[in-house]
Amino acid sequence: MHKSVITSGARGNARIRGGVATSQKHDSAHKHVTGTASYIDDMPEPEGTLHLGVGFATVAHGIIKSLDLSAVRTAPGVVDVLTWKDVPGENDISPSGMHDDPIFAVDRVQFHGQPVFAVVAKTRDQARRAARLAKIEYEELPGIFSIDNLDPATARQVTTPLTLKRGDARAAIDAAPRRLKGRVKIGGQDHFYLEGQVSLAIPGEDDDILIYCSTQGPSETQHLIAHVLGVPSHAVTVEVRRMGGGFGGKETQANQWAAMAAIAAKKQKRAVKIRLDRDEDMTSTGKRHDFIVDYEVGFDDEGHILGVDFLYVLNAGFSADLSGPVGDRALFHCDNAYFYPAVQARSAPLYTNTVSNTAFRGFGGPQGMVGAERVIEEVAFATGKDPLEIRKLNFYDPMGTDNGRNITPYHQKVEDCIIQRIVAELEQSANYAARRAEIRAFNAKSRYVKRGIALTPVKFGISFTKTESNQAGALVHVYGDGSVHLNHGGTEMGQGLHMKVAQVVAEEFQIDIDCIKITATTTGKVPNTSPTAASSGADLNGMAAQDAARQIKRRLIRFAAEQYQVPEDQIVFLPNRVRVDNQEISFGELVKQAYIGRVQLSAAGFYKTPKIHWDRSKGRGHAFYYFAYGAACAEVSVDVLTGEYQVERADILHDAGRSLNPAIDLGQVEGGFVQGMGWLTTEELVWDDKGRLRTHAPSTYKIPLASDRPKIFNVALTDWSEAYEPTIHRSKAVGEPPFPLAISVLHALSDAVASVADYRICPRLDAPATPERVLMVMERLRRQRG
Structure with a gap:
C-alpha cells in the first residue's frame, strides 16, 4: 500500500522537493x-459596484399573464430591472445547443424557482428586497414533478436517448435456466458546495468585459456570455483562481448567473456582482439526476449472468442541459466490472417541471453502477450465494488474458482489468470472510441490532464522452x-x-x-x-x-x-x-x-487524448482512454426499531496508478467515499405537489457530518498498479472513481436488512436508504417472510 513520501528540502540532495509521486500539501x-x-466574494469590489437580486417564479408550470415590476423599479436603491427584453444577444445559455434554457423566462415558466427578472441595485440587500415586490399573474398549468409514474415510451424526452446492444439479450434471457426482473429507484443529490454561485462582471473598453466567476468551465462561460451579449469571444475574459467546491455543479450552472451580471454590467457600464444565498442556490440550480432502473436478467444455477436488459430512466428536469451525456455515461457503466455475454441498455431522459439536472461527480456513472450491483444482488439471493462470490464469478477477464470475456456493452475491449487483484487483496486485508461469518452469528442472536457487510468493486471509464473535450x-x-x-x-x-x-x-x-x-x-x-x-x-x-x-x-x-x-x-x-x-x-x-x-x-x-472515438448512432466506440479500479468493504449496524444505522467500518483499496501526489489522492478517495455515502443514505431531495423543493437548506437537507464517517476508516492506494496507457507519469484519475465505492454502504445496509427475513428475500432497498426507508423495507420483509 502507498506510503506518503516527503523528500528533503535541501538543495543538492538526491531529489527535488515536490516532484511527482511525492505527498505534498494542497498549494492553498x-x-x-x-x-x-481569496474567493470572489472576498475580492475588493470596484468603486460603484452594483448588485443583482433575482426574481424567481413562484409556480412550477404556467403562462405569465402579466408582469408588473413598477414597485420593484421604485424601491430604494434600485438602478434597473432586467428581463428577457434586455438581453442584447440570444436569451439562452443551453450547453447542449438545444436553445431550451433561457436566462429569463419569456412567457412561460417551467419550474418553481426559474428566474423571471433581475434587479440591479446599489446594495445586495436592496436588490433582494426589491425583487420580492414584483406582481406576477400566472395561468397555472399541470406539472410533472416525478418520473415515478411516467411511461418512457410516451413521455416527453428532452434529448435523443441512447441504446447500447451486444448480442441478443432477449434471446439469452429467454433461454437462461433462471431469470428475474425488478426495479431500483435512485435519488438525486444537491452539490452543496461551500461557495455558492457567484460572479463579478467588470466592463472595459469597447465590447470588452472581465468576468470573475466560480465556474468549472471558463471557456464555456466565456463563449455563452459572448453569445448572450452578441459580441465575439475575444471580448470576454473569464478568470477563476479557485472555487469553494464544484462537484459538477459549476460546469454549466454558473453560466446563467454570470450572464446576468454581464448583461447588467454592459448596460450600466459599471461593475456588477451576483451571489446567490443557499436557499436560492438549492432551489434554482440543477442537481444529480434521480433515476429509475428497470432490469431483467437471465442466469444459470451457478450465478453466471447470461443476458441482461436495462432501461435507465432519468429525471432531466425542464431542459436538456447535460442529460444526454449523463444518460450515456450511466449506460457506459451499467456493466461496472462485469462481463455480460448478451446485453441491451437503453436510456430515457424525461422532461419534468423541476430544475434542469446537470453534471455531478461521476456524471451518471454511479447511477449506472447501482443498477449493475442490484442485478448482482438479485442473482446472489436467487442462488443463495454470497454476493461477493457472484461478483467474482462475473468479472471481466483479468489483464493479460483474452477469453472473449472483455468486451463492454459499447464494444470497447477492456485491456487493463485489475479488479480481481484489488478485490482479492481487499478481501484479505479487510478479513471479509471471517467478519461475514461473525456478523451472521451476531444477527442470529441479536434482536434489536442487525449488522451487515458488503464488498463492492468499481471500474470507472476515464475520458469525456464528448470527444472534442479531450x-x-x-x-x-x-x-x-x-x-x-x-x-x-x-x-x-x-x-x-x-x-x-x-x-x-x-x-x-x-x-x-x-x-x-x-x-x-x-x-x-x-x-x-x-x-x-x-x-x-x-x-x-x-x-x-x-x-x-x-x-x-x-x-x-x-x-x-x-x-x-x-x-x-x-x-x-x-x-x-x-x-x-x-x-x-x-x-x-x-x-x-x-x-x-x-x-x-x-x-x-x-x-x-489519443484513441478516443465514439459513434453514438451505432452505440460503438473506444469511449474511454483507460479505466480506474477500486473496491470497498463496508460494515454497518442497524437499529431494527427505528431504522437508524451507523457505518462501523470501511476498508478501501483504490487504484490511482502511479499517483502524482498520494496525500491528495488519498484525500480524494476519502472525500469521494463520504460524499457518495451521503448520496446513497441521507441526502434526500423532496418536492411537494406544487413542484416546490422542500429540502432547500441545511435545515432540511442532510449531508454527511464528521460524526457520520465510518468509525474505522482504512483507506489505501495500490502500490503496484500503473496506467495501462501512457498517461501523465502513468498516473490515473482520482476525482470521480472513488465516489461509487460508497455503493458498498448501500449493500451493507441491504445485507443487514435481509437478516430480518433470514436472508431469503432480496430487500430491493432503494436509494437514498434513509432510516425511514430502511425501517419500511424491514417491515415489508417481515410481512413477506410470514
Missing part, C-alpha cells in the same frame, strides 16, 4: 485554514532568475489540481516546487479550455504543461550544447542544477545565460 491549504484564500492547453514562462510561471486550462476547486500540475513541471525542470508560481485560470492566457470535469483535470492539463516544459527544456539543452561545445546527451538536469559534461551550474544560471543568448523561455503546451 494554509490559506484555507487561516482564511486568507484536449487541453498550458502556458509556461521561465523568468531570468529561474523562477517559473505556470498557467493551464484546468480550474482549482479544492481537489489539488494546481499542485499536481506544478509537480509535473517541477519534475521536468528538476526544480523545487516553491520555484513555481501557479496562477489563476483565465481564458486570456489559455483559450478553448475543456471543463474541469470527467476526472480529466490532471490527465489533460498535466500533459499539456509537460509539453510546454519540455519545449523549453529542449531549447535550454540546445543552447547549452552550443554554448559549452558538448553533445546534447552530455547535458543532464539534476535537482536544481544542470550537469554540462563534467561541470555543474545552477538551473537559474543556465536560464540567465540562455536569456542573454536570446533563447525563447516561454512555451504553449497542448495535449489531446
Whole structure:
C-alpha cells in the first residue's frame, strides 16, 4: 500500500522537493485554514459596484399573464430591472445547443424557482428586497414533478436517448435456466458546495468585459456570455483562481448567473456582482439526476449472468442541459466490472417541471453502477450465494488474458482489468470472510441490532464522452532568475489540481516546487479550455504543461550544447542544477545565460487524448482512454426499531496508478467515499405537489457530518498498479472513481436488512436508504417472510 513520501528540502540532495509521486500539501491549504484564500466574494469590489437580486417564479408550470415590476423599479436603491427584453444577444445559455434554457423566462415558466427578472441595485440587500415586490399573474398549468409514474415510451424526452446492444439479450434471457426482473429507484443529490454561485462582471473598453466567476468551465462561460451579449469571444475574459467546491455543479450552472451580471454590467457600464444565498442556490440550480432502473436478467444455477436488459430512466428536469451525456455515461457503466455475454441498455431522459439536472461527480456513472450491483444482488439471493462470490464469478477477464470475456456493452475491449487483484487483496486485508461469518452469528442472536457487510468493486471509464473535450492547453514562462510561471486550462476547486500540475513541471525542470508560481485560470492566457470535469483535470492539463516544459527544456539543452561545445546527451538536469559534461551550474544560471543568448523561455503546451472515438448512432466506440479500479468493504449496524444505522467500518483499496501526489489522492478517495455515502443514505431531495423543493437548506437537507464517517476508516492506494496507457507519469484519475465505492454502504445496509427475513428475500432497498426507508423495507420483509 502507498506510503506518503516527503523528500528533503535541501538543495543538492538526491531529489527535488515536490516532484511527482511525492505527498505534498494542497498549494492553498494554509490559506484555507487561516482564511486568507481569496474567493470572489472576498475580492475588493470596484468603486460603484452594483448588485443583482433575482426574481424567481413562484409556480412550477404556467403562462405569465402579466408582469408588473413598477414597485420593484421604485424601491430604494434600485438602478434597473432586467428581463428577457434586455438581453442584447440570444436569451439562452443551453450547453447542449438545444436553445431550451433561457436566462429569463419569456412567457412561460417551467419550474418553481426559474428566474423571471433581475434587479440591479446599489446594495445586495436592496436588490433582494426589491425583487420580492414584483406582481406576477400566472395561468397555472399541470406539472410533472416525478418520473415515478411516467411511461418512457410516451413521455416527453428532452434529448435523443441512447441504446447500447451486444448480442441478443432477449434471446439469452429467454433461454437462461433462471431469470428475474425488478426495479431500483435512485435519488438525486444537491452539490452543496461551500461557495455558492457567484460572479463579478467588470466592463472595459469597447465590447470588452472581465468576468470573475466560480465556474468549472471558463471557456464555456466565456463563449455563452459572448453569445448572450452578441459580441465575439475575444471580448470576454473569464478568470477563476479557485472555487469553494464544484462537484459538477459549476460546469454549466454558473453560466446563467454570470450572464446576468454581464448583461447588467454592459448596460450600466459599471461593475456588477451576483451571489446567490443557499436557499436560492438549492432551489434554482440543477442537481444529480434521480433515476429509475428497470432490469431483467437471465442466469444459470451457478450465478453466471447470461443476458441482461436495462432501461435507465432519468429525471432531466425542464431542459436538456447535460442529460444526454449523463444518460450515456450511466449506460457506459451499467456493466461496472462485469462481463455480460448478451446485453441491451437503453436510456430515457424525461422532461419534468423541476430544475434542469446537470453534471455531478461521476456524471451518471454511479447511477449506472447501482443498477449493475442490484442485478448482482438479485442473482446472489436467487442462488443463495454470497454476493461477493457472484461478483467474482462475473468479472471481466483479468489483464493479460483474452477469453472473449472483455468486451463492454459499447464494444470497447477492456485491456487493463485489475479488479480481481484489488478485490482479492481487499478481501484479505479487510478479513471479509471471517467478519461475514461473525456478523451472521451476531444477527442470529441479536434482536434489536442487525449488522451487515458488503464488498463492492468499481471500474470507472476515464475520458469525456464528448470527444472534442479531450484536449487541453498550458502556458509556461521561465523568468531570468529561474523562477517559473505556470498557467493551464484546468480550474482549482479544492481537489489539488494546481499542485499536481506544478509537480509535473517541477519534475521536468528538476526544480523545487516553491520555484513555481501557479496562477489563476483565465481564458486570456489559455483559450478553448475543456471543463474541469470527467476526472480529466490532471490527465489533460498535466500533459499539456509537460509539453510546454519540455519545449523549453529542449531549447535550454540546445543552447547549452552550443554554448559549452558538448553533445546534447552530455547535458543532464539534476535537482536544481544542470550537469554540462563534467561541470555543474545552477538551473537559474543556465536560464540567465540562455536569456542573454536570446533563447525563447516561454512555451504553449497542448495535449489531446489519443484513441478516443465514439459513434453514438451505432452505440460503438473506444469511449474511454483507460479505466480506474477500486473496491470497498463496508460494515454497518442497524437499529431494527427505528431504522437508524451507523457505518462501523470501511476498508478501501483504490487504484490511482502511479499517483502524482498520494496525500491528495488519498484525500480524494476519502472525500469521494463520504460524499457518495451521503448520496446513497441521507441526502434526500423532496418536492411537494406544487413542484416546490422542500429540502432547500441545511435545515432540511442532510449531508454527511464528521460524526457520520465510518468509525474505522482504512483507506489505501495500490502500490503496484500503473496506467495501462501512457498517461501523465502513468498516473490515473482520482476525482470521480472513488465516489461509487460508497455503493458498498448501500449493500451493507441491504445485507443487514435481509437478516430480518433470514436472508431469503432480496430487500430491493432503494436509494437514498434513509432510516425511514430502511425501517419500511424491514417491515415489508417481515410481512413477506410470514
